[in-house]
Amino acid sequence: MMKFVAEINIMPQKALLDPQGKAVSSNLKNIGLESCSNVRIGKHITMEVMAMDDNEAKVLVKQACEKLLINPVMEAFEFSLVRPQ
Amino acid sequence: MMKFVAEINIMPQKALLDPQGKAVSSNLKNIGLESCSNVRIGKHITMEVMAMDDNEAKVLVKQACEKLLINPVMEAFEFSLVRPQ
Numbered sequence: 001m002m003k004f005v006a007e008i009n010i011m012p013q014k015a016l017l018d019p020q021g022k023a024v025s026s027n028l029k030n031i032g033l034e035s036c037s038n039v040r041i042g043k044h045i046t047m048e049v050m051a052m053d054d055n056e057a058k059v060l061v062k063q064a065c066e067k068l069l070i071n072p073v074m075e076a077f078e079f080s081l082v083r084p085q
Numbered sequence: 086m087m088k089f090v091a092e093i094n095i096m097p098q099k100a101l102l103d104p105q106g107k108a109v110s111s112n113l114k115n116i117g118l119e120s121c122s123n124v125r126i127g128k129h130i131t132m133e134v135m136a137m138d139d140n141e142a143k144v145l146v147k148q149a150c151e152k153l154l155i156n157p158v159m160e161a162f163e164f165s166l167v168r169p170q
Contacts, residue, residue, distance in 0.1 A: 009129045044094045044129035050120045
């Protein structure tokens, strides 16, 4: 078995409004950072995965996302796997 | 002016417990994904930044994080900048 670390990003679907992001965008303007805009806020999740190989690790992370971590109506996810040295 | 996109990860400080992550870890075990563990949950934020160059963009993102986005007692952040084509 090998240990992998998964870095998962979960973002609101592009078609959806992101009210939290909109609030942060306007607050950034209010504090003088008007160069920053179009803020979107999602989740960043790290987890350790024990698997025989890269492929099995991918399947496990995908299952964890689809069964527990994301709401597919509202959110999309992407992830990368690294092997810590 | 050039447009950059910042990808910011905000995670709970390593020394802190992450109760949300702990809850997800035990739920993963309950649904048969015991290969996944040590879940930590933070935020992933994307935003557009208008700046003269890479350095100015970095300063702006750092300011946005420190002034608005993160709570330094609880959270640490890292970010990368890309130039969309």
